[in-house]
Amino acid sequence: MDVIVIGGGIVGVATAYQLRAAGHRVCVVERHATVAQGATYGHGGIVLPTPLDAWFGPTFLDPRRGARSGVVYRPGLSSSARRFAKRLAQWQASEAFRAQWLRLRPLVELSREAIASIEAGFHLEFEQTAGILHVMRHPREWEQAQSAFDLLREFETHHHVLSAAECADIEHSIPAEPTFAGGVMFEQERTANCPLFTKLVKQVLDEQGGVQFVFGRAVEAIRLESHRAAVELAPPEGERTHTREVDVMSCDAVVVAAGAGSAPLLERLGLSLPLHAVRMLSLTAPIAYEECAPHLTVVDSVRRVSMTRMNQRIRVAGAAVLQPDRELAKPLAEPLLEAGTALLAQATHDWVPGAAKISAAHAWEGQRLLSPDGLPVVGQAIHPRLFVNVGHGPAGWGLACGSAKVVADLISGATPLVPPETLAALRAERFAS
Missing domain, CATH: 3.50.50.60 (FAD/NAD(P)-binding domain)
Structure with a gap:
């Protein structure tokens, strides 16, 4: 055909x-x-989602919480965008989340096989790096993620649940102080250069x-x-x-x-289709101090910000900007861009301080479609x-x-x-x- x-x-x-x-x-x-x-072009690099990455998952927070949820929320959000966020949040409950992950998981595994076939068949090198460390700051966030941990155990996904001290031992770029709730290490999951x-x-x-x-x-x-x-x-x-x-x-x-x-x-x-375009931001910054650069991808699970080393640069990606549909055809307003950039910079400062020269970063923003389920x-x-x-x-x-x-x-x-x-x-x- x-x-x-x-x-x-x-x-x-x-x-x-x-x-x-x-x-x-x-x-x-x-x-x-x-x-x-x-x-x-601006993707953060995580190849396949785990239950901790799913946007319908337990770490999805009400965008009205602003930067604490990794969502830059625009005041005066239209009713359609409010309805979209409310529908997506419905999947946060543990039983609903589990049912939806059961539907998605076969596609994840089929994708894994498809990528492996392409990679092996043509010997492609696209900056693949194994090792993703999800971290969470507050005990309440840790508790909120328990349904995702349950799915990791149920499907025997290879992972390690770590204390804050163990996270700092495994990834030297993460400061041990101030202390945080803990992390989850995925040794076999990968990041790569999507473009x-x-x-x-x-x-x-x-x-x-x-x-x-x-x-x-x-x-x-x-x-x-x-x-x-x-x-x-x-x-x-x-x-x-x-x-x-x-x-x-x-x-x-x-x-x-x-x-x-x-x-x-x-x-x-x-x-x-009831899809909503979400603006996503990323910063690609030169490494500031080599001794501070992470060797794993570090993900702030609740803010949904990933920090990945790509050769001599750090890609910091996340900061979803939720806007009314009518605003999406316009350039991103400067205050929203500044708020999103600040969110990415703060996550970098919190989890990998000294790794990226944010002042020299190249900023990118683009739109990704997300469904209400x-x-x-x-x-x-x-x-x-x-x-x-x-x-x-x-x-x-x-x-x-x-x-x-x-x-x-x-x-x-x-x-x-x-x-x-x-x-x-x-x-x-x-x-x-």
């Missing part, structure tokens, strides 16, 4: 890879000049053939017919056209994997020729590789390698009930 994938981030490129592996001819359409230029991985997979596809990349073109609309589908392309940026002629690319199926840009395309087709939206939607792969949120870029395999199987007419309960929980139709 001929398949058009809209979006050249990690989700779109991973989808193109799996489709090509299944024998399809693929065209990836991306509005930027190359891959990994949108939300993929580099995306570019390397694109290079593999270039060498193999069968996948075409069209850059610098935005998709204005999707056409769906009984026997064919098509996408309408906007003129190249900066090029004026005086005709009404539209560039149209035909195909057998379309996969929408354009991140925050997916919602408008789907809404024009009559598919309105914390799960991505993956599968066929409203038409036999339309597929979606969106809403993965901030917690782990590796999910893209598993959801890409699910989409490729569905397009190929094969049974996806996840349980029916997981497949149903990922479908767009779940929001109609």
Whole structure:
């Protein structure tokens, strides 16, 4: 089949890879000049989420608590954003959280296998580093996370629960004073360079053939017919056209994997999903003092800020900015940017003091779609020729590789390698009930 994938981030490129592996001819359409230029570019690096990383999990806090929850909350938040936050918080209760993690976990494991296959098959090196240490400051936060600890034990996830002193012994960059509640060490979980991985997979596809990349073109609309589908392309940026002629690319199926840009395309087709774009911030700073730089990725579990060494720099990522939908089309207001940057800088000062030269940091902000139940939206939607792969949120870029395999199987007419309960929980139709 001929398949058009809209979006050249990690989700779109991973989808193109799996489709090509299944024998399809693929065209990836991306509005930027190359891959990994949108939300993929600023990812913090955690490859796959654990129960402590899930945004529907027990460490999700009411955004009205502001910086203490890692959410930069905009006063005057619209009712729709308030409803979104309230729906997401419903999964915090232990039984609801466990049920939702049971649905997500097969996708996590499928993603792990998909990444391992790509990594081993092409000997890719994308700054992979094993070892993630989650830390929590206050005893009440530790208590709040107990349902996540229960899941780690239930599924025999390799981890070590550590005291504050043990955390400081394992990761020398963490100060022993002031004391804190403790931490959880994941020796086998990894961080990696997400944009580099995306570019390397694109290079593999270039060498193999069968996948075409069209850059610098935005998709204005999707056409769906009984026997064919098509996408309408906007003129190249900066090029004026005086005709009404539209560039149209035909195909057998379309996969929408354009991140925050997916919602408008789907809404024009009559598919309105209750997804909300959350702005995420990151700082990439040179190492200030080598002796202070962490050798593990350190994650402030409640603030949801990760601090990762990437060669001679530190990537500090998190600081979700929750805004009304109408504000998302505008540049981020300076006060909110300052608040988010301050949150990242404070987390760095608290957990890895002296590691990063924050004053010389490169700041980045981008939007990531998050669903009100914390799960991505993956599968066929409203038409036999339309597929979606969106809403993965901030917690782990590796999910893209598993959801890409699910989409490729569905397009190929094969049974996806996840349980029916997981497949149903990922479908767009779940929001109609």
